[in-house]
Amino acid sequence: xxxxxxxxxxxxxxxxxxxxxxxxxxxxxxxxxxxxxxxxxxxxxxxxxxxxxxxxxxxxxxxxxxxxxxxxxxxxxxxxxxxxxxxxxxxxxxxxxxxxxxxxxxxxxxxxxxxxx
Amino acid sequence: xxxxxxxxxxxxxxxxxxxxxxxxxxxxxxxxxxxxxxxxxxxxxxxxxxxxxxxxxxxxxxxxxxxxxxxxxxxxxxxxxxxxxxxxxxxxxxxxxxxxxxxxxxxxxxxxxxxxxxxxxxxxxxxxxxxxxxxxxxxxxxxxxxxxxxxxxxxxxxxxxxxxxxxxxxxxxxxxxxxxxxxxxxxxxxxxxxxxxxxxxxxxxxxxxxxxxxxxxxxxxxxxxxxxxxxxxxxxxxxxxxxxxxxxxxxxxxxxxxxxxxxxxxxxxxxxxxxxxxxxxxxxxxxxxxxxxxxxxxxxxxxxxxxxxxxxxxxxxxxxxxxxxxxxxxxxxxxxxxxxxxxxxxxxxxxxxxxxxxxxxxxxxxxxxxxxxxxxxxxxxxxxxxxxxxxxxxxxxxxxxxxxxxxxxxxxxxxxxxxxxxxxxxxxxxxxxxxxxxxxxxxxxxxxxxxxxxxxxxxxxxxxxxxxxxxxxxxxxxxxxxxxxxxxxxxxxxxxxxxxxxxxxxxxxxxxxxxxxxxxxxxxxxxxxxxxxxxxxxxxxxxxxxxxxxxxxxxxxxxxxxxxxxxxxxxxxxxxxxxxxxxxxxxxxxxxxxxxxxxxxxxxxxxxxxxxxxxxxxxxxxxxxxxxxxxxxxxxxxxxxxxxxxxxxxxxxxxxxxxxxxxxxxxxxxxxxxxxxxxxxxxxxxxxxxxxxxxxxxxxxxxxxxxxxxxxxxxxxxxxxxxxxxxxxxxxxxxxxxxxxxxxxxxxxxxxxxxxxxxxxxxxxxxxxxxxxxxxxxxxxxxxxxxxxxxxxxxxxxxxxxxxxx
Numbered sequence: 028x029x030x031x032x033x034x035x036x037x038x039x040x041x042x043x044x045x046x047x048x049x050x051x052x053x054x055x056x057x058x059x060x061x062x063x064x065x066x067x068x069x070x071x072x073x074x075x076x077x078x079x080x081x082x083x084x085x086x087x088x089x090x091x092x093x094x095x096x097x098x099x100x101x102x103x104x105x106x107x108x109x110x111x112x113x114x115x116x117x118x119x120x121x122x123x124x125x126x127x128x129x130x131x132x133x134x135x136x137x138x139x140x141x142x143x144x
Numbered sequence: 145x146x147x148x149x150x151x152x153x154x155x156x157x158x159x160x161x162x163x164x165x166x167x168x169x170x171x172x173x174x175x176x177x178x179x180x181x182x183x184x185x186x187x188x189x190x191x192x193x194x195x196x197x198x199x200x201x202x203x204x205x206x207x208x209x210x211x212x213x214x215x216x217x218x219x220x221x222x223x224x225x226x227x228x229x230x231x232x233x234x235x236x237x238x239x240x241x242x243x244x245x246x247x248x249x250x251x252x253x254x255x256x257x258x259x260x261x262x263x264x265x266x267x268x269x270x271x272x273x274x275x276x277x278x279x280x281x282x283x284x285x286x287x288x289x290x291x292x293x294x295x296x297x298x299x300x301x302x303x304x305x306x307x308x309x310x311x312x313x314x315x316x317x318x319x320x321x322x323x324x325x326x327x328x329x330x331x332x333x334x335x336x337x338x339x340x341x342x343x344x345x346x347x348x349x350x351x352x353x354x355x356x357x358x359x360x361x362x363x364x365x366x367x368x369x370x371x372x373x374x375x376x377x378x379x380x381x382x383x384x385x386x387x388x389x390x391x392x393x394x395x396x397x398x399x400x401x402x403x404x405x406x407x408x409x410x411x412x413x414x415x416x417x418x419x420x421x422x423x424x425x426x427x428x429x430x431x432x433x434x435x436x437x438x439x440x441x442x443x444x445x446x447x448x449x450x451x452x453x454x455x456x457x458x459x460x461x462x463x464x465x466x467x468x469x470x471x472x473x474x475x476x477x478x479x480x481x482x483x484x485x486x487x488x489x490x491x492x493x494x495x496x497x498x499x500x501x502x503x504x505x506x507x508x509x510x511x512x513x514x515x516x517x518x519x520x521x522x523x524x525x526x527x528x529x530x531x532x533x534x535x536x537x538x539x540x541x542x543x544x545x546x547x548x549x550x551x552x553x554x555x556x557x558x559x560x561x562x563x564x565x566x567x568x569x570x571x572x573x574x575x576x577x578x579x580x581x582x583x584x585x586x587x588x589x590x591x592x593x594x595x596x597x598x599x600x601x602x603x604x605x606x607x608x609x610x611x612x613x614x615x616x617x618x619x620x621x622x623x624x625x626x627x628x629x630x631x632x633x634x635x636x637x638x639x640x641x642x643x644x645x646x647x648x649x650x651x652x653x654x655x656x657x658x659x660x661x662x663x664x665x666x667x668x669x670x671x672x673x674x675x676x677x678x679x680x681x682x683x684x685x686x687x688x689x690x691x692x693x694x695x696x697x698x699x700x701x702x703x704x705x706x707x708x709x710x711x712x713x714x715x716x717x718x719x720x721x722x723x724x725x726x727x728x729x730x731x732x733x734x735x736x737x738x739x740x741x742x743x744x745x746x747x748x749x750x751x752x753x754x755x756x757x758x759x760x761x762x763x764x765x766x767x768x769x770x771x772x773x774x775x776x777x778x779x780x781x782x783x784x785x786x787x788x789x790x791x792x793x794x795x796x797x798x799x800x801x802x803x804x805x806x807x808x809x810x811x812x813x814x815x816x817x818x819x820x821x822x823x824x825x826x827x828x829x830x831x832x833x834x835x836x837x838x839x840x841x842x843x844x845x846x847x848x849x850x851x852x853x854x855x856x857x858x859x860x861x862x863x864x865x866x867x868x869x870x871x872x873x874x875x876x877x878x879x880x881x882x883x884x885x886x887x888x889x890x891x892x893x894x895x896x897x898x899x900x901x902x903x904x905x906x907x908x909x910x911x912x913x914x915x916x917x918x919x920x921x922x923x924x925x926x927x928x929x930x931x932x933x934x935x936x937x938x939x940x941x942x943x944x945x946x947x948x949x950x
Contacts, residue, residue, distance in 0.1 A: 034940065034942040034943070035940075035941040035942040036938065036940050036941060036942070037938045037939070037940065037941060041932065041933045041938055042933070042938070043679070043680060043931050043933075044680060045680035045681075046679065046680045046687075046931075048933055048937065048938045049937045049938065050937060050938040050939075050940050051937070051940070052940045052943075059938070076694065077695070077696070078696065079692075079696040082684035082687075082692065082696075083657070083684070084656070084657040084660055084661075084680075084681070084682075084683065085680065086623075086654055086655060086656035086657060086660075087652075087654035087656075091656065091657040093683065093684045093692050094692070094694065094696075096657065126941070
């Protein structure tokens with residue numbers, strides 16, 4: 028397991044409060060959200076039918092996919108409301124000065140229990 | 145004719161006179177009032193302060209009422225003396241008025257604690273309509289207001305001042321807000337709620353002095369601490385006005401002492417209301433005072449029957465979104481008193497019941513006061529609760545809800561605020577064919593005050609109206625637990641301008657994909673585009689003004705008014721399709737052209753190259769007017785539907801609506817552009833237009849209803865505008881016009897639009913014009929995006945360092 032590898036992504040001002048933006052990095056497409064008091068990053072693809080999660084409405088610490096309304100917790104990546112158990116990968120995110128950094132190599136995925144069973 | 149003099153023109157006195165008039169008409173009545181106003185609803189003063197109601201809205205008995213009943217009203221005149229031997233009153237002008245019977249309804253006044261400096265300028269009490277008006281005149285943005293007193297009235301005044309723009313601090317002597325009605329936990333729930341509204345609460349704080357040179361500029365507390373203030377409201381309690389009674393030699397303790405028939409120690413003098421003391425208790429709430437009035441009326445009319453047996457104290461805070469109810473005794477230290485509690489701090493709900501010998505003694509409800517009537521009834525009837533013990537905090541399912549109301553006599557007041565009794569409601573239901581609560585409100589004003597009788601009114605409707613329609617009181621969503629109708633009122637009266645403000649004050653602060661777009665629509669509509677737009681509260685389609693497709697690309701439909709285009713436009717469309725590799729070019733069912741598969745980042749360039757405005761095909765807004773070729777080419781056309789349709793589209797385009805609005809205009813009844821299955825349709829006939837509304841040909845199929853037939857195109861367009869704006873203002877979010885028309889009935893819609901009084905029509909049109917003046921072609925954001933990254937993906941600053949293979 029490699030150590031932390033924080034990649035500077037963008038200025039905080041480029042992501043307005045309670046919105047998300049997509050970014051291509053390391054061969055992946057990520058969705059970064061401004062949650063008001065912090066930022067959060069997940070993969071930008073809804074496991075249901077590939078919807079761009081960065082375009083979803085933020086509800087507290089969750090995002091709702093714009094295509095069919097699947098809802099994901101931005102902390103865990105787990106689907107909170109979906110027609111079947113699902114998850115997306117989350118990435119450690121922090122802000123240094125006015126720059127948002129993401130540890131792109133540390134994506135993690137909590138498989139929903141039902142899927143594992 | 146016997147002479148009756150009433151001293152006091154407030155709610156209790158006048159309500160009592162109304163009761164007397166039901167018994168006999170042969171009194172010669174004079175009412176003295178030291179305020180210059182006709183009888184108004186004092187309970188609603190805080191709503192006047194908050195701007196939720198006007199002074200006119202809270203009038204209970206207007207001038208006509210006094211005239212019609214031959215009552216001499218002496219307003220602005222104070223009675224100074226009673227000569228009991230000669231049976232005359234002597235007023236401030238020295239004039240004598242003879243009486244056979246006298247009623248004292250002098251009410252109470254604000255208690256001003258002996259604080260040095262309380263006589264300074266800008267120190268007020270809050271008791272009368274004039275007080276409210278003075279406060280309104282002085283309150284405003286930037287004004288620092290301090291309310292001394294954290295009781296019912298103090299908190300309502302604080303919220304009112306805050307809604308007028310003041311920065312408000314509530315200073316309270318005790319450890320707990322509303323400590324006479326709440327225990328410590330209830331008080332802390334309330335405090336949290338009040339603070340979350342943005343009102344500062346300081347307690348326990350004893351005010352030692354009001355500071356300032358002539359005009360107040362601050363307060364000093366006993367602790368030595370000082371705070372600034374431009375305006376101070378003292379709401380430290382009330383005291384019964386007993387001086388007149390005392391001077392006359394009547395028995396007076398805290399209040400003017402009355403027996404069970406509301407007689408004072410002089411058999412010709414009665415007293416009613418807040419100035420009375422009955423069995424050692426004084427009263428400050430409306431229900432027992434109305435009860436007193438009834439008893440007094442019977443007694444003074446020579447038909448004593450009912451007696452006043454006192455009432456449990458009950459209080460309800462009237463701040464929208466802060467439900468507080470308390471009744472009975474909340475003393476836990478009494479022997480054998482047991483308590484039952486429920487607490488949910490996330491939702492801010494706290495309920496506590498005080499029981500003794502299986503009977504309810506007192507109740508505290510914070511955050512959810514929906515069961516208050518049940519508890520009041522248990523208190524009043526001293527119901528044995530043994531069999532209810534497991535369901536004390538929530539109503540049992542399948543309760544016979546009609547029973548409570550069936551047991552009431554016709555004379556029982558249902559709406560205490562407006563003094564409407566059960567008989568009057570039943571009569572109104574029959575005479576006006578009322579089937580909904582809003583109609584009942586319109587006709588009787590019942591449940592338009594504090595709203596605590598809403599449940600009872602609904603029960604009555606259910607029992608009496610053959611076709612009662614339960615109004616969908618479904619809340620918008622769990623984030624903001626209010627109906628869309630309530631939210632309209634909230635946003636309007638509280639002057640909320642942004643989605644986040646609504647969520648902060650009336651919701652869970654977070655919001656979700658259901659309530660955020662709905663609130664966005666509501667704010668835009670109510671403030672005619674003058675709200676604080678928050679794009680994060682919009683669905684992606686309304687952030688980038690295009691319709692998201694299943695692959696995350698977008699569809700672009702330019703406006704093509706009336707479905708008429710030009711070779712030039714078609715060339716540009718073709719060029720755009722080539723240049724941006726549009727995957728499909730599709731003619732839509734709306735006589736427009738759809739470019740499918742456009743990338744988000746390309747949208748601004750696509751719009752610029754098209755050089756056409758947005759067709760709003762992605763939003764709940766004005767879609768199009770489909771037209772036929774009318775008189776210009778068609779052999780059968782009798783009206784110029786093409787031109788009329790284009791004009792209609794031009795007038796309404798760029799506006800938002802509760803759901804999409806599709807329109808049509810046809811030049812003859814052959815209906816080639818299917819106007820009769822559109823939300824709004826114009827159907828041309830020889831010499832006239834039929835304006836039809838509420839049609840559908842989607843998931844539902846419905847033939848539109850005829851709104852009106854008019855002669856000229858100008859009239860037809862105005863009718864469309866009236867309906868359009870009325871739909872915008874009155875429909876629930878996501879309610880299509882066909883559901884809206886069915887819900888309200890075309891008759892109602894006609895009355896509210898094309899058949900409304902000219903002044904009302906003009907108001908609708910004015911609001912439409914104001915919205916229209918603010919409305920813009922959304923695609924102009926190509927040149928001035930609301931945010932630099934509105935359309936473009938983020939370019940990462942850094943490159944990811946290669947990660948070793950795992």
